[in-house]
Amino acid sequence: MTTIRHLEHSSDDARLGVSTTITFENKYEFCGYSFKIVRFINANLGYSAYVWEAGLALCRYFERENISFNGKKVIELGSGTGIVGILATLLGGDVTITDKPNIMTQIENNVCINIPTACRQRIKVRPLKWGEDHTNFLTDYDFVLGSDIVYSSVTYPALVETLRHLVKQGGAIYLSTEIREKNGSTSFHEELLPQHFNCQVVDNLEDKDIIVYKMTKIATSPGDGLLTENK
């Protein structure tokens, strides 16, 4: 990974007293694609202004397992910079990248940089605050993706509600979580989520305390279990 720091401003900005935007640029490679991820450093984006290790772990998992999203409906939650959703688009998905409203510009910028014009009709960037906006979205997603979105226990009930709403029966949720002491992430994965989903550990990076989980909805009627499962 390489990092480049930029200051973006114009003489007009200076005259008008508009503050300078500081951006950092990181380069990555996954699944044969090169990415340039630009992060807005001084725009009060908080945790969203970083590419988290759990996000990179999920990208590496897709690469190693040769996951294809071809023709599949995919939604990413708490995307931050957009890197996971951008990879899912390049791997063939029809992808909606989401996060809080103030993060949209950073994600849209990275979509413009990394997604060729020919694929743009397969990617959307939309605001989605867990537990509040999910009903604006359909309930038929083949894949729901999230990396490092399990870190604050106050958000867990809303996150479960949103996950349950979005994923279709037979669809799959991939969550890549850095297990941190005291934020309840272990009990979220081992106690709360299994009440609603079949949960499986598919990757465990012990040196970084990152676990990738795959989850599917628990069948609620006899016919549910007969649906074809996503990889």
Ligand SMILES: C[S@@+](CC[C@H](N)C(=O)[O-])C[C@H]1O[C@@H](n2cnc3c(N)ncnc32)[C@H](O)[C@@H]1O
């Ligand atoms: C630690 S960052 C992870 C960013 C990215 N997924 C990654 O792995 O690099 C957590 C992300 O979750 C988003 N987030 C936190 N609480 C949220 C909520 N209630 N609704 C929607 N997004 C939320 C934040 O805005 C942030 O982008």
